[in-house]
Each structure stands twice: as structure tokens, then as C-alpha cells.
Amino acid sequence: MHDxxxxxxxxxxxxxxxxxxxxxxxxxxxxxxxxxxxxxxxDALIVGNALGGNLSxxxxxxxxxxxxxxxxxxxxxxxxxxxxxxxxxxxxxxLAVASGQAETVLVVGVEKAxxxxxxxxxxxxxxxxxxxxxxTPGGTPAAMAALLMRRYMHEFGVTLEQxxxxxxxxxxxxxxxANAMYxxxxxxxxxxxxxxVADPVNLFDSAPEGDGAAAVVLTRxxxxxxxxxxxxxxxxxxxxxxxxxxxxxxDLLFLRAANLAAGRAYEQAGIRPADLxxxxxxxxxxxxxxxxxxxxxxxxxxxxxxLAVEGxxxxxxxxxxxxxxxLKARGNPLGATGVYQAVEVALQLRGAAGDNQxxxxxxxxxxxxxxxxxxxxxxxxxxxx
Amino acid sequence: MHDxxxxxxxxxxxxxxxxxxxxxxxxxxxxxxxxxxxxxxxDALIVGNALGGNLSxxxxxxxxxxxxxxxxxxxxxxxxxxxxxxxxxxxxxxLAVASGQAETVLVVGVEKAxxxxxxxxxxxxxxxxxxxxxxTPGGTPAAMAALLMRRYMHEFGVTLEQxxxxxxxxxxxxxxxANAMYxxxxxxxxxxxxxxVADPVNLFDSAPEGDGAAAVVLTRxxxxxxxxxxxxxxxxxxxxxxxxxxxxxxDLLFLRAANLAAGRAYEQAGIRPADLxxxxxxxxxxxxxxxxxxxxxxxxxxxxxxLAVEGxxxxxxxxxxxxxxxLKARGNPLGATGVYQAVEVALQLRGAAGDNQxxxxxxxxxxxxxxxxxxxxxxxxxxxx
Numbered sequence: 144m145h146d147x148x149x150x151x152x153x154x155x156x157x158x159x160x161x162x163x164x165x166x167x168x169x170x171x172x173x174x175x176x177x178x179x180x181x182x183x184x185x186d187a188l189i190v191g192n193a194l195g196g197n198l199s200x201x202x203x204x205x206x207x208x209x210x211x212x213x214x215x216x217x218x219x220x221x222x223x224x225x226x227x228x229x230x231x232x233x234x235x236x237x238l239a240v241a242s243g244q245a246e247t248v249l250v251v252g253v254e255k256a257x258x259x260x261x262x263x264x265x266x267x268x269x270x271x272x273x274x275x276x277x278x279t280p281g282g283t284p285a286a287m288a289a290l291l292m293r294r295y296m297h298e299f300g301v302t303l304e305q306x307x308x309x310x311x312x313x314x315x316x317x318x319x320x321a322n323a324m325y326x327x328x329x330x331x332x333x334x335x336x337x338x339x340v341a342d343p344v345n346l347f348d349s350a351p352e353g354d355g356a357a358a359v360v361l362t363r364x365x366x367x368x369x370x371x372x373x374x375x376x377x378x379x380x381x382x383x384x385x386x387x388x389x390x391x392x393x394d395l396l397f398l399r400a401a402n403l404a405a406g407r408a409y410e411q412a413g414i415r416p417a418d419l420x421x422x423x424x425x426x427x428x429x430x431x432x433x434x435x436x437x438x439x440x441x442x443x444x445x446x447x448x449x450l451a452v453e454g455x456x457x458x459x460x461x462x463x464x465x466x467x468x469x470l471k472a473r474g475n476p477l478g479a480t481g482v483y484q485a486v487e488v489a490l491q492l493r494g495a496a497g498d499n500q501x502x503x504x505x506x507x508x509x510x511x512x513x514x515x516x517x518x519x520x521x522x523x524x525x526x527x528x
Numbered sequence: 529m530h531d532x533x534x535x536x537x538x539x540x541x542x543x544x545x546x547x548x549x550x551x552x553x554x555x556x557x558x559x560x561x562x563x564x565x566x567x568x569x570x571d572a573l574i575v576g577n578a579l580g581g582n583l584s585x586x587x588x589x590x591x592x593x594x595x596x597x598x599x600x601x602x603x604x605x606x607x608x609x610x611x612x613x614x615x616x617x618x619x620x621x622x623l624a625v626a627s628g629q630a631e632t633v634l635v636v637g638v639e640k641a642x643x644x645x646x647x648x649x650x651x652x653x654x655x656x657x658x659x660x661x662x663x664t665p666g667g668t669p670a671a672m673a674a675l676l677m678r679r680y681m682h683e684f685g686v687t688l689e690q691x692x693x694x695x696x697x698x699x700x701x702x703x704x705x706a707n708a709m710y711x712x713x714x715x716x717x718x719x720x721x722x723x724x725v726a727d728p729v730n731l732f733d734s735a736p737e738g739d740g741a742a743a744v745v746l747t748r749x750x751x752x753x754x755x756x757x758x759x760x761x762x763x764x765x766x767x768x769x770x771x772x773x774x775x776x777x778x779d780l781l782f783l784r785a786a787n788l789a790a791g792r793a794y795e796q797a798g799i800r801p802a803d804l805x806x807x808x809x810x811x812x813x814x815x816x817x818x819x820x821x822x823x824x825x826x827x828x829x830x831x832x833x834x835l836a837v838e839g840x841x842x843x844x845x846x847x848x849x850x851x852x853x854x855l856k857a858r859g860n861p862l863g864a865t866g867v868y869q870a871v872e873v874a875l876q877l878r879g880a881a882g883d884n885q886x887x888x889x890x891x892x893x894x895x896x897x898x899x900x901x902x903x904x905x906x907x908x909x910x911x912x913x
Contacts, residue, residue, distance in 0.1 A: 144529075144627055144628040144629070164660065193587060194581065194587065195655075196579065196581040196582045196587075196608075196652075196655050197581045197582065197587070199659065200651070200654070200655050200659045200663065201655055201658075201659040201660075202578060202579065202581075202582070202608055202610060202655040202656055203608070203609065203610040203655070203656050203657070203772060203898060203899055203902065203903070204608070205608075205609055205769070205903065206609065206610070206769045206770075206772050206898060206899070206902045206903045207658065207772045209769045210769065210770075210771050210772045210773075210776070210902075214769075215769055215770060215771055216768055216769060216770070216784065216785075216788060217768070217769060218619075218766070218767035218768055218769065218789075219609075219767075219769045219903070220607055220608070220609045220616045220619075220620075220767070220903075221607070221608040221609065222605055222606070222607060222608075223581075223587055223588075223589070223590075223605070223606040223607075223608055224588065224590055224591065224604075224605045224606065225587060225588040225591070231605045234603075234605075235605075235620060235623070238620075238623045238624050238627045238629060239623050241627040241628070241629060242529055242623045242624075242626040242627035242628075243529040243626070243627075244529070244623055244626060244765075266585070267581075269585070270580075270581050270585050270586055270587040270588070271587055271588050272588070273586075273592065274584065274585045274586040275549065275586075278585065380629075381603070382603035382604075382605070383601060383602070383603055384590070384591045384594045384595065384599075384600055384601060384602060384603065384604045385591075385595075385600060385601070386595050386600055387588060387591050387592045387595045388595075391595070399601065400601075403601060404603075513588060513591065514588055514591070517588065517591045517595075518588070518590070518591045518604070518605075
């Protein structure tokens with residue numbers, strides 16, 4: 144098995160790109176990543192995308208994008224795992240290089256989320272839940288997050304205000320990131336008064352869906368140091384699943400998939416959670432962030448929110464998260480999100496994060512979730528020297 | 529890199545399963561494959577599916593099916609490459625085992641095609657084409673196949689009647705297969721008089737979409753012979769792409785993706801086309817079958833149809849194809865088709881094909897296409913002893 148390194152990074156700003164479709168968005172990220180890696184051809188193209196079939200009437204995205212990017216002939220396919228599609232695509236790229244079957248692989252996450260609005264977009268989003276048992280009775284991702292949050296508040300005696308520091312941190316970092324969808328800071332005290340999306344989840348609590356694309360180029364680690372000045376090693380790669388429907392979980396407030404995926408990735412990397420210098424978590428809703436911190440070894444059950452209140456998650460803190468704004472402020476381009484996370488962690492490890500830099504970052508985690516933690520993909524990345 | 533073998537096979541009959549959804553169909557195939565392999569757990573589940581988001585309002589199928597099959601916790605994801613999703617999922621399973629990251633992997637192809645009818649189904653099918661440049665102006669897969677067929681007839685002076693033997697062969701074999709969607713034989717002379725779908729493509733020319741699921745269990749070849757009496761080696765695995773839209777091809781009548789994928793798979797397997805004892809091709813339209821035979825080394829340009837006329841494709845012939853009925857008679861469950869092909873080739877190599885047996889089959893090819901040959905996945909399988 145070959146060790147695998149990231150040698151190229153690309154992204155386009157997350158936002159409402161009404162002048163671009165899936166292929167144009169993907170191309171922007173692909174060109175940037177290939178240029179960054181200093182190469183023109185790859186052996187395979189893997190596309191992470193959640194909702195192309197529903198929001199753009201376009202499936203078959205591997206071939207579409209390979210064709211449009213001038214890579215026709217190359218093998219290409221799409222990986223779909225809801226909003227964990229991007230992280231899962233990265234894992235497939237990892238497997239393709241690790242197996243020896245491909246020497247260089249391009250992974251692109253892309254989503255065109257804003258061409259449909261209102262109930263059309265909402266209906267598409269519910270295809271990421273259990274259609275028969277959650278979506279048909281009217282459930283949406285925000286409604287499911289609301290159930291989790293209400294239970295969390297009840298079980299652990301936490302108030303709505305105590306989730307605020309997660310969003311303040313995300314927006315503080317997003318304000319410095321030119322690729323972020325929202326660059327406004329959040330005024331302390333505003334959180335709990337924000338318009339309700341699905342009580343108690345509100346506008347400042349939930350991440351906005353946006354259009355976007357991010358790409359990474361992977362190759363064998365042995366060759367990476369000769370190709371680029373600052374490759375990043377994929378030291379651990381793992382994925383896991385939980386029940387798709389929330390009502391089937393024996394323990395609603397334990398993110399089993401996140402726990403399993405992170406645990407396997409730590410084990411492969413030979414690290415402990417405390418060794419990490421930063422983590423990009425899937426902060427689509429603040430309660431999910433708290434639950435992730437608890438599931439991946441940073442807080443006891445019911446205590447994840449305290450890390451935010453104590454400031455541990457800020458760039459100067461013990462475990463910086465959402466260092467470029469996270470899903471909350473950088474935006475949540477669904478099937479592209481996991482690749483954005485990997486790009487951001489890699490930029491941190493390269494020391495190339497600019498205003499968003501976490502000082503001395505050498506080891507980072509990217510944790511991408513699908514649905515309400517039904518799928519989890521974890522990657523431990525390390526600076527190579 | 530580990531060599532990879534198939535140790536379990538499962539399938540459900542292709543048809544109109546109005547009493548079953550995606551998860552129930554998948555479960556039938558999964559249980560059969562696990563039982564066949566004599567195991568209960570796997571390290572990963574890979575789902576090949578083309579249109580779940582569009583036809584069943586259900587994405588996130590890896591996790592859905594892992595959960596329903598009692599495999600929750602395992603890593604799982606969906607691979608989508610139009611109607612090549614099944615073959616591509618098999619290739620991902622191959623990469624996962626070859627890389628050493630997974631010891632045993634379950635690959636299931638599943639499609640629920642008949643819950644939507646008429647224009648709803650047709651619209652979903654066009655998401656496999658280029659939405660912006662083919663579907664929006666009104667193109668459908670059958671219409672695109674009609675363009676190819678008309679051009680083929682014009683270019684090579686072939687008549688409609690000369691495609692008939694492809695369908696007669698498929699139905700002759702399908703009639704013997706309990707899992708086939710259509711078990712009727714085709715009366716000689718009926719073909720050219722069949723109702724038109726998209727002139728010159730007619731009803732007896734085009735494969736019917738059906739519901740279905742097929743599954744294979746993969747593990748390291750080294751261990752396979754100790755686990756089951758008749759494992760099948762994946763001797764070659766490859767994929768390739770062509771332009772998504774037909775109008776962008778410099779040579780309309782050359783299936784470049786099929787040529788590249790089969791060529792790479794032959795090379796990896798160290799074989800020549802003439803070494804194969806059978807091939808399951810993607811016979812969604814007869815013209816595609818002729819073009820595949822030409823692209824993968826069995827006939828000169830413009831001469832693929834002659835293999836059918838000469839009887840070479842029959843079970844006693846030089847290169848038997850559609851040995852269980854092919855897409856035409858077994859049915860075309862879109863994203864599941866590639867896994868059915870693998871199951872069928874493996875049954876032949878095991879000598880377990882019953883009435884459909886190709887005598888002495890030891891080496892076979894499965895070639896799965898997405899769209900009008902825009903994606904191709906080729907697997908060379910060999911009997912292990």
C-alpha cells in the first residue's frame with residue numbers, strides 16, 4: 144500500500160453563483176488545484192456531489208466534469224454520501240492512490256445549491272434523510288437538528304445562549320476568508336434573538352447552503368516532496384455510518400459514526416486527539432459541533448459546548464475549529480464541503496492560511512458528516528518536511 | 529497491492545417490483561451474496577445506483593442500505609456513473625480491497641426504476657445525458673441511440689434487419705433465466721416491424737428499464753480459496769470516459785471509453801480479446817452492442833453486426849454475449865446493471881450458470897457503459913482453482 148499525499152489545492156468562493164453551473168464551478172477549482180500541483184494530467188477524477196440529479200437535473204458528473212476539464216479519457220466517477228460526499232470522494236481518491244492503480248488523482252467536490260429555492264430546495268435536501276420515514280412525514284435537516292438540539296438542552300441543562308460562541312467563532316474566522324459566503328461578524332447577544340428556522344434552531348445557528356467547488360490533487364507520498372515544496376500527508380483516512388433515521392438510534396446524543404471514523408483515523412495515524420493542532424468539523428448546526436467534539440475525544444458527554452464558551456475553539460485556543468469560517472460562515476456547499484475542509488486543513492499545515500493561520504499547525508483533522516451524523520468521514524493530515 | 533477475488537454472488541429477479549423500494553431490493557441481493565460467501569460482516573459497503581435521488585427522492589444510499597441490512601457502523605457510500613454505476617461500484621470495491629484498507633467488501637447495485645412512469649421516468653433518464661446541451665433541447669437516451677444507429681446504417685450500409693440477431697440471441701438466453709425481466713423468445717422477422725421508440729430504434733431493439741439489485745462480495749484472492757469452493761479472480765479492472773455529449777465526439781462511431789477501458793483491463797490481465805470465453809456487454813441498444821464488439825477487439829470498424837448474423841455471439845459461438853439475456857431480456861436496472869453483469873460472468877466461470885452455461889468458460893469480460901458510451905468500466909474475471 145502506498146502512502147498518499149496532497150500536492151495541489153484549489154477552491155472557488157462559496158456563494159450564489161447564478162452565472163455558473165456545476166461544470167463551470169468544478170473547473171475553477173480543478174484548474175487552481177492542477178496549477179498548484181504543477182501538473183496537467185491525472186489518472187482519475189473523482190467528483191463529490193450530493194444533489195446534482197435533484198437540483199440541476201444532472202447526474203453522470205464524473206464524466207461531465209472530466210470532459211469539460213479537458214481530461215476526457217481519464218477514468219471518472221461520482222461519489223455520493225449526502226453532505227459527506229466531498230470527504231468520501233477524498234477517501235476514494237486515497238484508496239485509488241493507495242492501491243497502486245492510480246498514481247495521481249484529482250478529487251473535486253462541487254455543488255450547485257442555489258438554482259432552486261424555497262420548497263424545491265428543501266425537498267431536494269430531504270433526499271439526504273430517510274425519505275420513507277423522515278422526509279415523507281415532513282422532516283427536514285433543520286427540523287431533525289432541532290430535535291437533537293432540544294434534547295441536548297434538556298438532557299444537559301444547556302441554554303440556547305450557550306451555543307452562541309460556536310457561531311461567533313465561525314463568523315470571526317469567516318470574516319478573514321475571501322472564499323467565505325458570509326464575511327460579517329456576529330454581534331455578541333444577537334444569536335438567541337435570530338429568526339427561528341426550526342425551533343430552537345435559528346438563522347445564526349444553521350449553516351447556509353451555497354454553490355461552490357474545491358479540489359485536491361493526490362499522489363504517492365514518496366514522490367510528493369520532489370513535486371511540490373509543501374505536500375501534506377494523509378496520515379489517516381476512515382469512514383463509518385450510523386442509522387440514517389434519527390429515531391433508530393439507541394443513544395440520540397452520541398454521534399457513533401463520527402466516533403468510529405475519527406477513532407479509526409487516529410489509530411491509523413498513530414495519534415491521540417490531543418496531538419491535533421486544529422480540526423475542521425461539520426458545523427452545519429451548532430448542536431452537531433458540540434456533539435462532534437464529544438464523539439471525537441475532546442469533551443465529555445454533554446460538555447462539548449463548554450469548549451466554545453471557554454474559547455478553546457478559537458484560533459489561539461486548544462483546538463481551533465472552523466478556522467476559515469466553517470460551514471456556518473464559509474458556507475455549506477453540501478457535496479463539496481468535505482473537500483473545502485481538506486483544502487483548509489492543508490492550507491493551515493502548509494502555513495499558507497494567511498490571516499486565518501493557526502500558528503504552528505502541523506497536524507489537523509477534517510471531519511465531514513452526511514445527514515445528521517449518519518455518515519462520517521475523517522482524515523488526519525500532517526505537514527510533510 | 530492485493531489481488532482481489534469475488535467470493536459471493538446475489539441477485540433478485542429484474543422486473544416491476546411495486547411491493548419493494550430501494551432498500552428492500554438491495555437487501556435481497558445482499559443477503560444472497562453474504563450467504564453465498566458464508567460470511568456475515570464486511571468492512572465496507574459500496575452501492576451502485578444511478579437515479580435514486582430522481583426516481584425515489586432518496587439519496588444517501590450507502591448509509592440507508594448499510595443501516596437496513598444490519599451493517600450499520602460499516603463504512604458505506606454510493607457510486608454514481610449513470611448506467612455504469614454498478615460496474616464503477618465494483619471497481620471501487622476492487623480498489624478498497626486492493627489497497628489493503630478493507631479486507632472484505634460488499635458491492636451492491638440497485639435501482640428502482642418503475643415507480644415513475646412516462647415523462648417523469650424519461651426526464652430522470654435524461655439526467656444521465658448532458659443536461660444543458662442534450663436534455664434541454666429534448667434529447668433522450670433512445671433518441672441519442674437512434675442518431676448513432678442511423679449513422680451506423682448510413683456509414684456501413686447496414687439494414688435494420690441486420691441488427692435483429694442481437695435481440696434474438698438476448699431473448700433466447702433470457703428465456704432460460706429465472707431472473708430475467710422478459711422470458712419470451714423473439715420470433716425471427718418480428719424485429720424490424722416492432723413499434724418505433726425513436727426511429728430507427730424500436731421496442732425490440734432497446735432494453736427495458738427494470739427494478740433490480742445484484743451484489744458481490746470481494747476479498748483478498750490469497751484468502752479466497754480457503755473461504756469458498758469457487759472464487760473468481762478479478763484479473764483486470766479499468767474504467768475510462770469519453771465526451772458526455774455525442775456531438776462533441778470527433779468520431780461518432782468509435783466507442784473510445786469502451787476501447788480504453790477494455791484495453792487497460794486486458795493489459796492488466798495479460799490477455800488478448802481472443803482469450804475470452806464470454807463477454808457481458810452493455811446491450812441497451814443493438815447499435816451499442818455492435819460498436820462495443822468493434823471497440824474491444826472482436827470486429828473491424830463497421831463489422832460488429834456480422835458477429836451476430838454469423839452466430840458468433842450465441843452460447844455455442846466464438847464469443848457468447850448476453851448469456852443470461854443481457855440488458856435486452858434480463859432487463860436494464862440502470863445503476864444495478866454492472867453488478868448483474870459481474871454476477872452472470874462469475875456464475876459462468878463457476879460452471880453454475882445452469883441452462884445458460886457457456887461450456888468450458890474460464891475467462892470472461894463484463895463491460896458496463898454509462899450513457900451512450902460516455903463512461904465504460906471493464907472487468908476481466910477468471911475462474912480460480
